[in-house]
Amino acid sequence: MIDKLNERITIQQSKHMTDKVGNHRNAWVDYYTCFAYASTFEAQEDEGEVTAEQKSVVFTVRxxxxxxxxxxxxxRVLFRGELYDITSVDPMNYNKKTTKLHCRLERRQR
Structure with missing residues (x-):
């Protein structure tokens, strides 16, 4: 299956940081970079009278x-310049071969 792991992803971790003035804030830092197999699907979700598109991706990593x-x-996952929230982590029956990361495109506030 290693030939299917053809997409590079960066997994980021939320860290608590303190700046030089003493302000506390959370920041995203790169945690781990690896190759993954990305299987995509899109779903529609209704929010009242507005239909919002939810883009989802399942990443399979070693x-x-x-x-x-x-x-x-x-x-969270950084993939092709987009940020994805991890909705669940599937350890694939705990076989210690692959793990699936079920992710949803992060909504950005404009």
């Missing part, structure tokens, strides 16, 4: 100790 620590909170 299992490693860094990927084993991932959770759906505190991590």
């Amino acid at each position: 299992w490693c100790s860094e990927v084993n620590k991932l959770t759906s909170t505190g991590f």
Whole structure:
């Protein structure tokens, strides 16, 4: 299956930081970069009278100790310049071969 891992992704982690003045804030820092297989699908979601498009991607990555620590909170995926929230982490029956990251395109405030 290694030949299918042809897309590069960067997994980012939310970290608590303090600047030189003493202000506390959260910042996203690069946690781990690897190759993944991206399988995409799009779904429509109704929000009252407006239909909003939800873009979702499932990333399949090789299992490693860094990927084993991932959770759906505190991590996100950077893929082709877009940010994706991790909605769930599937350890694939705990076989320590692959892990699936179910992600949804992050909505940006404009």
